[in-house]
Amino acid sequence: MPLFMDYHQLExxxxxxxxxxxxxxxxxxxxxxxxxxxxxxxxxKAGMVFCLIEGPNPEAxxxxxxxxxxxxxxxxQEVEPGFLKLFMGExxxxxxxxxxxxxxxxxxxxxxxxxxxxxxxVTVLTNIAEHQFPMDLIKTKIFVVDTFTxxxxxxxxxxxxxxxxxxxxxxxxxxxxxxxxxDHLLKLDKGxxxxxxxxxxxxxxxxxxxxxxxxxxxxxxALTHTKRLCMIAEPxxxxxxxxxxxxxxxxxxxxxxxxxxxxxxxxxEEDFINQLVECTEKGLSTESFNVNSLxxxxxxxxxxxxxxxxxxxxxxPNNFIQxxxxxxxxxxxxxxxxxxxxxxxxxxxSNPSHFSKAFRKNxxxxxxxxxxxxx
Numbered sequence: 288m289p290l291f292m293d294y295h296q297l298e299x300x301x302x303x304x305x306x307x308x309x310x311x312x313x314x315x316x317x318x319x320x321x322x323x324x325x326x327x328x329x330x331x332k333a334g335m336v337f338c339l340i341e342g343p344n345p346e347a348x349x350x351x352x353x354x355x356x357x358x359x360x361x362x363x364q365e366v367e368p369g370f371l372k373l374f375m376g377e378x379x380x381x382x383x384x385x386x387x388x389x390x391x392x393x394x395x396x397x398x399x400x401x402x403x404x405x406x407x408x409v410t411v412l413t414n415i416a417e418h419q420f421p422m423d424l425i426k427t428k429i430f431v432v433d434t435f436t437x438x439x440x441x442x443x444x445x446x447x448x449x450x451x452x453x454x455x456x457x458x459x460x461x462x463x464x465x466x467x468x469x470d471h472l473l474k475l476d477k478g479x480x481x482x483x484x485x486x487x488x489x490x491x492x493x494x495x496x497x498x499x500x501x502x503x504x505x506x507x508x509a510l511t512h513t514k515r516l517c518m519i520a521e522p523x524x525x526x527x528x529x530x531x532x533x534x535x536x537x538x539x540x541x542x543x544x545x546x547x548x549x550x551x552x553x554x555x556e557e558d559f560i561n562q563l564v565e566c567t568e569k570g571l572s573t574e575s576f577n578v579n580s581l582x583x584x585x586x587x588x589x590x591x592x593x594x595x596x597x598x599x600x601x602x603x604p605n606n607f608i609q610x611x612x613x614x615x616x617x618x619x620x621x622x623x624x625x626x627x628x629x630x631x632x633x634x635x636x637s638n639p640s641h642f643s644k645a646f647r648k649n650x651x652x653x654x655x656x657x658x659x660x661x662x
Contacts, residue, residue, distance in 0.1 A: 293360035294499035295336040307384040312355035320351040328397035400461035401513040402453040405490040438464035492517035494528035521601040578604045613649040620657045
Protein backbone atom coordinates (compact mmCIF):
# COMPACT_ATOMS: atom_id res chain seq x y z
CA MET A 288 0.00 0.00 0.00
CA PRO A 289 1.14 3.57 -0.59
CA LEU A 290 2.63 5.78 2.11
CA PHE A 291 1.06 9.07 3.15
CA MET A 292 2.24 11.87 5.39
CA ASP A 293 -0.19 14.33 6.95
CA TYR A 294 0.31 17.63 8.71
CA HIS A 295 -1.63 18.89 11.72
CA GLN A 296 -1.42 22.43 13.07
CA LEU A 297 -2.80 22.19 16.59
CA GLU A 298 -4.05 25.20 18.50
CA UNK A 299 -3.62 25.89 22.19
CA UNK A 300 -1.15 24.24 24.53
CA UNK A 301 0.16 21.11 22.86
CA UNK A 302 1.99 18.49 24.84
CA UNK A 303 3.76 15.38 23.67
CA UNK A 304 1.53 13.31 25.94
CA UNK A 305 -1.57 14.69 24.18
CA UNK A 306 -0.23 13.61 20.80
CA UNK A 307 0.69 10.17 22.11
CA UNK A 308 -2.87 9.70 23.36
CA UNK A 309 -4.27 10.74 19.98
CA UNK A 310 -1.92 8.32 18.23
CA UNK A 311 -3.03 5.56 20.60
CA UNK A 312 -6.63 6.21 19.56
CA UNK A 313 -5.60 6.03 15.89
CA UNK A 314 -4.02 2.63 16.49
CA UNK A 315 -7.23 1.36 18.09
CA UNK A 316 -9.26 2.25 14.97
CA UNK A 317 -6.79 1.70 12.15
CA UNK A 318 -7.94 -1.82 11.18
CA UNK A 319 -11.48 -0.55 10.61
CA UNK A 320 -10.20 1.77 7.88
CA UNK A 321 -7.52 -0.51 6.46
CA UNK A 322 -4.69 1.83 7.43
CA UNK A 323 -1.58 1.51 9.57
CA UNK A 324 -0.05 4.39 11.52
CA UNK A 325 3.71 3.89 11.45
CA UNK A 326 5.27 6.84 13.29
CA UNK A 327 4.88 10.53 13.98
CA UNK A 328 7.00 13.64 14.43
CA UNK A 329 6.13 16.50 16.75
CA UNK A 330 7.31 20.09 16.97
CA UNK A 331 5.89 20.96 20.36
CA LYS A 332 6.93 24.61 20.22
CA ALA A 333 5.29 25.27 16.83
CA GLY A 334 2.27 23.01 17.42
CA MET A 335 3.06 20.87 14.37
CA VAL A 336 2.49 17.14 14.09
CA PHE A 337 3.36 14.96 11.09
CA CYS A 338 2.06 11.39 10.80
CA LEU A 339 3.35 8.66 8.49
CA ILE A 340 0.56 6.33 7.43
CA GLU A 341 0.24 3.29 5.23
CA GLY A 342 -3.18 3.11 3.64
CA PRO A 343 -5.26 2.59 0.49
CA ASN A 344 -5.96 6.29 -0.03
CA PRO A 345 -5.81 9.65 1.81
CA GLU A 346 -9.54 9.59 2.55
CA ALA A 347 -9.19 6.45 4.69
CA UNK A 348 -6.32 8.02 6.66
CA UNK A 349 -8.32 11.18 7.35
CA UNK A 350 -11.45 9.22 8.29
CA UNK A 351 -9.52 7.26 10.92
CA UNK A 352 -8.24 10.52 12.46
CA UNK A 353 -11.77 11.95 12.59
CA UNK A 354 -13.19 8.88 14.30
CA UNK A 355 -10.30 8.56 16.74
CA UNK A 356 -9.89 12.14 17.99
CA UNK A 357 -11.51 14.56 15.55
CA UNK A 358 -8.28 16.25 14.43
CA UNK A 359 -8.46 16.90 10.68
CA UNK A 360 -5.05 17.25 8.95
CA UNK A 361 -4.29 20.53 7.18
CA UNK A 362 -2.67 18.59 4.35
CA UNK A 363 -2.02 14.99 3.40
CA GLN A 364 0.24 13.83 0.58
CA GLU A 365 1.48 10.56 -0.82
CA VAL A 366 5.21 10.10 -0.16
CA GLU A 367 7.62 8.14 -2.31
CA PRO A 368 9.64 5.82 0.01
CA GLY A 369 12.98 6.81 -1.50
CA PHE A 370 12.37 10.51 -0.92
CA LEU A 371 11.11 9.78 2.57
CA LYS A 372 14.45 8.17 3.46
CA LEU A 373 16.45 10.98 1.85
CA PHE A 374 14.69 13.76 3.72
CA MET A 375 13.66 12.18 7.01
CA GLY A 376 16.64 9.89 7.47
CA GLU A 377 16.87 6.19 8.09
CA UNK A 378 17.45 4.36 11.35
CA UNK A 379 16.41 7.19 13.71
CA UNK A 380 15.07 5.85 17.01
CA UNK A 381 11.32 5.52 17.59
CA UNK A 382 9.91 5.25 21.10
CA UNK A 383 7.25 2.81 22.32
CA UNK A 384 4.51 5.26 21.28
CA UNK A 385 5.86 5.48 17.68
CA UNK A 386 7.22 8.99 18.20
CA UNK A 387 10.36 9.69 16.16
CA UNK A 388 13.37 10.78 18.21
CA UNK A 389 16.64 12.49 17.45
CA UNK A 390 19.90 10.68 18.17
CA UNK A 391 19.94 12.63 21.46
CA UNK A 392 16.65 11.02 22.48
CA UNK A 393 14.56 14.17 22.08
CA UNK A 394 11.40 14.53 19.98
CA UNK A 395 12.36 14.97 16.32
CA UNK A 396 10.54 18.12 15.11
CA UNK A 397 10.68 16.84 11.48
CA UNK A 398 12.25 20.07 10.18
CA UNK A 399 15.19 19.58 7.85
CA UNK A 400 17.78 22.00 6.51
CA UNK A 401 17.97 22.35 2.75
CA UNK A 402 21.22 23.43 1.10
CA UNK A 403 20.99 24.53 -2.52
CA UNK A 404 24.16 25.03 -4.55
CA UNK A 405 23.90 26.78 -7.90
CA UNK A 406 27.15 26.17 -9.76
CA UNK A 407 26.48 28.66 -12.51
CA UNK A 408 28.71 27.51 -15.34
CA VAL A 409 29.39 24.08 -13.84
CA THR A 410 26.02 22.37 -13.94
CA VAL A 411 25.16 24.26 -17.10
CA LEU A 412 28.30 23.57 -19.11
CA THR A 413 28.83 19.98 -18.02
CA ASN A 414 25.27 19.10 -18.93
CA ILE A 415 25.78 20.18 -22.55
CA ALA A 416 28.60 17.81 -23.34
CA GLU A 417 30.94 16.85 -20.53
CA HIS A 418 33.73 15.64 -22.77
CA GLN A 419 34.05 19.06 -24.39
CA PHE A 420 34.88 20.95 -21.19
CA PRO A 421 37.76 20.89 -18.70
CA MET A 422 37.63 18.17 -16.07
CA ASP A 423 37.66 20.95 -13.43
CA LEU A 424 33.98 21.54 -14.13
CA ILE A 425 33.01 17.91 -13.68
CA LYS A 426 35.18 17.53 -10.60
CA THR A 427 33.60 20.57 -8.97
CA LYS A 428 30.13 19.10 -9.31
CA ILE A 429 31.33 15.77 -7.90
CA PHE A 430 33.09 17.60 -5.06
CA VAL A 431 29.89 19.35 -3.98
CA VAL A 432 27.85 16.13 -3.97
CA ASP A 433 30.59 14.30 -2.03
CA THR A 434 30.74 17.16 0.49
CA PHE A 435 27.03 16.77 1.20
CA THR A 436 27.76 13.19 2.25
CA UNK A 437 30.86 14.15 4.21
CA UNK A 438 28.76 16.41 6.43
CA UNK A 439 26.05 13.76 6.94
CA UNK A 440 23.73 15.17 4.31
CA UNK A 441 21.91 13.49 1.44
CA UNK A 442 22.12 14.51 -2.20
CA UNK A 443 18.65 14.84 -3.70
CA UNK A 444 18.49 14.16 -7.42
CA UNK A 445 15.68 15.98 -9.20
CA UNK A 446 14.80 17.11 -12.71
CA UNK A 447 13.28 20.54 -12.08
CA UNK A 448 16.55 22.42 -12.67
CA UNK A 449 20.34 22.10 -12.52
CA UNK A 450 20.82 23.17 -8.92
CA UNK A 451 22.47 20.70 -6.54
CA UNK A 452 20.35 20.02 -3.47
CA UNK A 453 21.43 18.54 -0.15
CA UNK A 454 19.21 17.79 2.84
CA UNK A 455 20.49 17.68 6.43
CA UNK A 456 18.98 16.60 9.73
CA UNK A 457 21.46 18.84 11.55
CA UNK A 458 21.37 22.55 10.60
CA UNK A 459 24.88 22.97 12.01
CA UNK A 460 26.17 20.29 9.64
CA UNK A 461 24.45 22.06 6.76
CA UNK A 462 26.06 25.39 7.65
CA UNK A 463 29.48 23.77 7.99
CA UNK A 464 28.98 22.03 4.66
CA UNK A 465 28.13 25.33 2.93
CA UNK A 466 31.19 27.01 4.45
CA UNK A 467 33.43 24.14 3.33
CA UNK A 468 32.10 24.26 -0.23
CA UNK A 469 32.50 28.02 -0.35
CA ASP A 470 36.06 27.95 1.03
CA HIS A 471 37.10 25.21 -1.39
CA LEU A 472 35.59 26.83 -4.48
CA LEU A 473 37.04 30.25 -3.63
CA LYS A 474 40.52 28.71 -3.34
CA LEU A 475 39.99 26.71 -6.52
CA ASP A 476 38.80 29.78 -8.35
CA LYS A 477 41.73 31.88 -7.16
CA GLY A 478 44.25 29.29 -8.29
CA UNK A 479 42.72 28.50 -11.68
CA UNK A 480 41.07 31.68 -12.92
CA UNK A 481 44.25 32.89 -14.66
CA UNK A 482 44.67 29.58 -16.47
CA UNK A 483 41.09 29.13 -17.59
CA UNK A 484 38.48 30.96 -19.64
CA UNK A 485 35.81 29.72 -17.24
CA UNK A 486 34.62 32.21 -14.65
CA UNK A 487 33.86 30.07 -11.59
CA UNK A 488 30.66 31.48 -10.11
CA UNK A 489 28.60 29.75 -7.46
CA UNK A 490 25.78 30.63 -5.12
CA UNK A 491 24.66 28.83 -1.96
CA UNK A 492 21.50 29.09 0.12
CA UNK A 493 20.29 27.41 3.30
CA UNK A 494 16.81 27.23 4.76
CA UNK A 495 15.13 25.14 7.44
CA UNK A 496 11.69 23.82 6.50
CA UNK A 497 9.01 21.27 7.33
CA UNK A 498 7.88 18.22 5.33
CA UNK A 499 4.46 19.74 4.61
CA UNK A 500 2.71 23.07 4.80
CA UNK A 501 -0.98 23.78 4.24
CA UNK A 502 -0.57 23.41 0.48
CA UNK A 503 1.89 21.58 -1.76
CA UNK A 504 3.75 18.32 -1.76
CA UNK A 505 6.43 16.72 0.37
CA UNK A 506 9.08 19.38 1.18
CA UNK A 507 7.86 21.32 -1.87
CA UNK A 508 7.55 24.65 -0.04
CA ALA A 509 10.96 24.30 1.63
CA LEU A 510 12.71 23.43 -1.63
CA THR A 511 11.02 26.22 -3.59
CA HIS A 512 11.87 28.80 -0.95
CA THR A 513 15.51 27.73 -0.69
CA LYS A 514 15.94 27.89 -4.46
CA ARG A 515 14.51 31.39 -4.46
CA LEU A 516 17.00 32.43 -1.80
CA CYS A 517 19.76 31.00 -3.99
CA MET A 518 18.53 33.12 -6.90
CA ILE A 519 19.12 36.36 -5.02
CA ALA A 520 22.58 35.43 -3.74
CA GLU A 521 25.45 37.38 -5.19
CA PRO A 522 28.27 35.45 -6.90
CA UNK A 523 30.25 33.25 -4.49
CA UNK A 524 27.95 34.11 -1.57
CA UNK A 525 26.08 32.03 1.02
CA UNK A 526 22.56 33.16 1.89
CA UNK A 527 21.02 31.96 5.16
CA UNK A 528 17.30 32.18 5.91
CA UNK A 529 16.09 34.02 8.99
CA UNK A 530 15.16 30.76 10.72
CA UNK A 531 18.83 29.76 10.81
CA UNK A 532 20.16 32.96 12.35
CA UNK A 533 20.21 31.58 15.89
CA UNK A 534 21.77 28.28 14.77
CA UNK A 535 24.92 29.65 13.17
CA UNK A 536 27.94 27.57 14.10
CA UNK A 537 29.26 28.97 17.39
CA UNK A 538 32.77 27.83 16.57
CA UNK A 539 33.02 30.69 14.09
CA UNK A 540 32.74 34.32 15.12
CA UNK A 541 29.28 35.56 14.21
CA UNK A 542 30.75 38.65 12.57
CA UNK A 543 32.14 36.47 9.80
CA UNK A 544 28.62 35.56 8.73
CA UNK A 545 27.81 39.20 8.13
CA UNK A 546 30.74 39.72 5.78
CA UNK A 547 30.08 39.98 2.03
CA UNK A 548 30.62 36.22 1.79
CA UNK A 549 27.47 35.63 3.86
CA UNK A 550 24.01 37.16 3.88
CA UNK A 551 21.63 36.43 6.77
CA UNK A 552 18.13 37.47 5.77
CA UNK A 553 15.28 38.86 7.83
CA UNK A 554 11.72 37.56 7.59
CA UNK A 555 10.50 40.73 5.76
CA GLU A 556 13.33 40.31 3.25
CA GLU A 557 12.35 36.71 2.63
CA ASP A 558 8.71 37.71 2.16
CA PHE A 559 9.79 40.28 -0.42
CA ILE A 560 11.97 37.72 -2.23
CA ASN A 561 9.03 35.33 -2.55
CA GLN A 562 6.83 38.13 -3.86
CA LEU A 563 9.54 39.29 -6.26
CA VAL A 564 10.14 35.85 -7.78
CA GLU A 565 6.43 34.99 -8.00
CA CYS A 566 5.61 38.28 -9.75
CA THR A 567 8.57 37.94 -12.12
CA GLU A 568 7.69 34.36 -13.08
CA LYS A 569 4.06 35.38 -13.54
CA GLY A 570 4.97 37.98 -16.16
CA LEU A 571 7.73 36.14 -18.03
CA SER A 572 5.62 34.99 -20.96
CA THR A 573 4.44 38.54 -21.70
CA GLU A 574 6.74 40.27 -24.17
CA SER A 575 5.92 43.69 -22.76
CA PHE A 576 6.81 42.62 -19.21
CA ASN A 577 9.45 45.00 -17.84
CA VAL A 578 10.48 46.81 -14.69
CA ASN A 579 7.38 49.02 -14.79
CA SER A 580 5.19 45.92 -14.99
CA LEU A 581 7.01 44.45 -11.99
CA UNK A 582 6.54 47.68 -10.04
CA UNK A 583 2.78 47.50 -10.57
CA UNK A 584 2.57 43.87 -9.51
CA UNK A 585 4.64 44.43 -6.35
CA UNK A 586 3.15 47.82 -5.55
CA UNK A 587 6.36 49.82 -5.32
CA UNK A 588 7.70 52.81 -7.21
CA UNK A 589 10.53 52.28 -9.69
CA UNK A 590 13.06 53.91 -7.34
CA UNK A 591 11.85 51.86 -4.35
CA UNK A 592 12.04 48.63 -6.31
CA UNK A 593 15.49 49.47 -7.65
CA UNK A 594 16.89 50.16 -4.18
CA UNK A 595 15.30 47.03 -2.73
CA UNK A 596 16.50 44.64 -5.44
CA UNK A 597 19.99 46.13 -5.53
CA UNK A 598 20.28 45.80 -1.76
CA UNK A 599 19.14 42.17 -1.76
CA UNK A 600 20.68 40.81 -4.94
CA UNK A 601 23.33 43.24 -6.14
CA UNK A 602 21.54 43.23 -9.51
CA UNK A 603 19.41 45.86 -11.17
CA PRO A 604 15.73 44.95 -11.70
CA ASN A 605 16.35 44.58 -15.45
CA ASN A 606 19.24 42.20 -14.88
CA PHE A 607 17.23 40.21 -12.34
CA ILE A 608 14.33 39.78 -14.77
CA GLN A 609 16.72 38.74 -17.53
CA UNK A 610 18.43 36.16 -15.35
CA UNK A 611 15.11 34.59 -14.36
CA UNK A 612 14.11 34.46 -18.03
CA UNK A 613 17.31 32.81 -19.15
CA UNK A 614 17.36 30.22 -16.36
CA UNK A 615 13.78 29.24 -17.15
CA UNK A 616 14.62 29.03 -20.85
CA UNK A 617 17.60 26.79 -20.09
CA UNK A 618 15.46 24.36 -18.11
CA UNK A 619 12.67 24.28 -20.72
CA UNK A 620 15.14 23.56 -23.52
CA UNK A 621 17.14 20.99 -21.58
CA UNK A 622 14.02 19.08 -20.55
CA UNK A 623 12.50 19.46 -24.04
CA UNK A 624 9.39 21.24 -22.79
CA UNK A 625 9.20 22.92 -26.20
CA UNK A 626 11.31 23.75 -29.22
CA UNK A 627 13.38 26.92 -29.48
CA UNK A 628 10.54 29.04 -30.89
CA UNK A 629 8.07 27.79 -28.25
CA UNK A 630 10.49 28.40 -25.39
CA UNK A 631 11.23 31.88 -26.72
CA UNK A 632 7.52 32.69 -26.45
CA UNK A 633 7.35 31.16 -22.97
CA UNK A 634 9.94 33.64 -21.73
CA UNK A 635 8.57 36.66 -23.55
CA UNK A 636 10.39 36.70 -26.92
CA SER A 637 8.24 36.81 -30.05
CA ASN A 638 11.36 36.96 -32.22
CA PRO A 639 13.41 33.71 -31.95
CA SER A 640 16.55 35.42 -33.27
CA HIS A 641 16.43 38.01 -30.48
CA PHE A 642 15.96 35.18 -28.00
CA SER A 643 18.91 33.23 -29.44
CA LYS A 644 21.14 36.28 -29.20
CA ALA A 645 20.21 36.89 -25.55
CA PHE A 646 20.59 33.20 -24.73
CA ARG A 647 24.02 32.97 -26.32
CA LYS A 648 25.12 36.11 -24.48
CA ASN A 649 24.20 34.48 -21.15
CA UNK A 650 25.44 30.93 -21.75
CA UNK A 651 27.91 31.11 -24.60
CA UNK A 652 25.87 28.55 -26.53
CA UNK A 653 22.88 28.68 -28.84
CA UNK A 654 19.50 27.49 -27.56
CA UNK A 655 19.30 24.98 -30.43
CA UNK A 656 22.47 23.29 -29.16
CA UNK A 657 21.07 22.93 -25.65
CA UNK A 658 17.80 21.58 -27.07
CA UNK A 659 19.51 19.02 -29.29
CA UNK A 660 21.91 17.82 -26.56
CA UNK A 661 19.19 17.80 -23.88
CA UNK A 662 21.50 17.26 -20.93
